[in-house]
Amino acid sequence: MTGLCAGRVAVVTGAGRGLGRAHALALAAEGAKIVVNDLGVALDGAAGQGSPAQQVADEIRALGGEAVAHGGDIATTDGAASMVATALDTYGRLDALVNNAGFLRDRMLINLDEDDWDAVLRVHLKGHFLPLRHAAAHWRAEAKAGRAPVARVVNTSSGAGLLGSVGQGNYSAAKAGIVGLTLVAAAELGRYGVQVNAIAPAARTRMTERTFAETMAAPGEAGAFDAMAPENVSPLVVWLASADSAGVTGRVFEAEAGRITVMEGWRPGPTADKGARWTPAEAGETARKLLAAAEPPRPVYGAS
Numbered sequence: 001m002t003g004l005c006a007g008r009v010a011v012v013t014g015a016g017r018g019l020g021r022a023h024a025l026a027l028a029a030e031g032a033k034i035v036v037n038d039l040g041v042a043l044d045g046a047a048g049q050g051s052p053a054q055q056v057a058d059e060i061r062a063l064g065g066e067a068v069a070h071g072g073d074i075a076t077t078d079g080a081a082s083m084v085a086t087a088l089d090t091y092g093r094l095d096a097l098v099n100n101a102g103f104l105r106d107r108m109l110i111n112l113d114e115d116d117w118d119a120v121l122r123v124h125l126k127g128h129f130l131p132l133r134h135a136a137a138h139w140r141a142e143a144k145a146g147r148a149p150v151a152r153v154v155n156t157s158s159g160a161g162l163l164g165s166v167g168q169g170n171y172s173a174a175k176a177g178i179v180g181l182t183l184v185a186a187a188e189l190g191r192y193g194v195q196v197n198a199i200a201p202a203a204r205t206r207m208t209e210r211t212f213a214e215t216m217a218a219p220g221e222a223g224a225f226d227a228m229a230p231e232n233v234s235p236l237v238v239w240l241a242s243a244d245s246a247g248v249t250g251r252v253f254e255a256e257a258g259r260i261t262v263m264e265g266w267r268p269g270p271t272a273d274k275g276a277r278w279t280p281a282e283a284g285e286t287a288r289k290l291l292a293a294a295e296p297p298r299p300v301y302g303a304s
Contacts, residue, residue, distance in 0.1 A: 004242045006031030009091045011083060013037045013074050013131060014101030016052025019156070019203055019230045023098050024056055026234035027241060028065035035087045036060070037070045037101070066091075074101060075122050080130035084138060096152040096241035097135045099128045102174075109169045117170045124174035128155055128181060132196075136189055143192040152241045153189075155182045155198040157252060162200055162263060164300040175200075179252055179265070186250030195249035197240050200263065202256035203230040227257035236260055269294045 010027045014020040016038030024034050038053035053069040060067035070086045072079035087094040102124045105116040132153060139149045160168050161175025179198055186196040226232075233255045239245055240253075254261040270293040272286050 001029050001031070004030040004238060004244060005096075008095040008242070009033045009035070009087050009093050010096040010098060010241055011035040011037060011070075011087050011094065011131070011135070012098040012100060013083075013127065015098075016040060016056055019201060019233060020098075020100040021052075021056050022203075022230040022234045023100065023237045024067070025060060025063075026231070026238050027096075027098075028060045028063070028067060030238050030242070032096070032241070033091045034060055034065070034067040035070050035083060035090070036067055037072070037074060037083050039071060039073055039101070074131050075127040077130060080134045083131060084134045088138070094135060094138060095150065096154070097131055098154045098156075098237060098241060099131055099178075100156045101127050102156070104168070104171060106167050106171070107169075108167050112169055120170035121174045121177075124171070125177045125181070128178050132181070132185060136185070136192070136194060139189070139194050140192045149193045150243045150246075151189075151192070151194040152245065153182075153185065153194065153196040154237050154240045155196065157182070157198045157200045159200050159202065159254070162252070162254075163298055166300055182252065183250055190249060195240075195245065197245075197249060198252045199233065199236060199240075200252060200254045201230075201233040202228070202254070203233050204228040225258070232257055 005027055008031070010032045012020050012024045012027065012034060015024040015034075015036045020038065024036050028034050034057070036053045036057045038051075038056070040052050051069065051071060053071050057067040057069040068086060068090050070083050072082050074080045074083055084094060103120070105120050107113070107116060132155075135151075135153070139151045142149050155178050157178045158171070158175040159165070160172040161177075161179055165172050182196050182198040185194075189196060236253060236255045240248065252263040252265065254263055270290040272290060274282070274286075278286065
């Protein structure tokens with residue numbers, strides 16, 4: 001390893017399993033000190049058993065790194081604040097926040113209960129906002145005190161948030177909201193030395209290995225490249241969390257297997273300007289002409 005994050009302190013939410021665990025281990029391997037956050041819940045957010053955060057922290061220390069576990073609920077003000085405080089109290093600084101925590105409650109829209117909508121938006125969207133808010137408050141205070149941080153935030157969106165996903169209206173809405181939050185945070189926090197980016201990963205985790213079992217399966221051949229291993233996503237996260245990513249902010253990256261893609265969001269396409277108010281019939285005729293000249297949309301995930 002190159003020590004890309006030597007001397008830096010990173011907080012990773014949802015780091016007890018899957019992508020979060022892979023990110024925490026990869027950051028530690030590059031020299032970062034890690035606050036491993038995980039509430040230890042089941043796939044649907046129900047109470048779980050054991051402390052996966054402690055297990056990962058122990059794993060990092062066994063490999064010669066430095067880590068501390070945090071089991072608080074980062075979708076609450078107290079939980080998010082205590083996570084940031086854990087980094088500052090234990091290591092005296094905070095340099096990077098990797099927001100990764102989440103779970104699924106998949107339903108088609110007509111069967112989606114309000115509680116399932118609220119729970120998924122709470123853990124994904126509010127669980128990004130609150131850690132970001134408390135970390136940003138610390139970094140702003142540092143900047144105003146003349147100690148300009150070299151701070152990084154890596155948020156976790158999804159292809160479902162970029163394109164939609166059948167049966168995942170709550171999850172898709174939350175992940176789309178994370179992209180919007182990323183863009184606003186990048187614009188607001190740059191003056192304080194904070195860069196904010198998002199990734200849309202595809203990897204084998206508890207959330208994907210059931211929904212996309214065939215696609216996510218590990219290769220049967222020994223020594224073959226495991227394209228869906230979560231560890232494939234982590235190198236980009238490590239770089240985005242490092243000082244080496246200077247100048248990169250407000251971006252969304254897809255990361256899958258050996259591929260990294262810069263996503264290009266909403267941009268003006270074909271347009272028409274009458275210079276006066278349209279009639280409904282004129283608006284419809286014009287819209288159809290513009291659509292004919294536009295790029296066709298990519299299919300929604302899960303659509304047949």
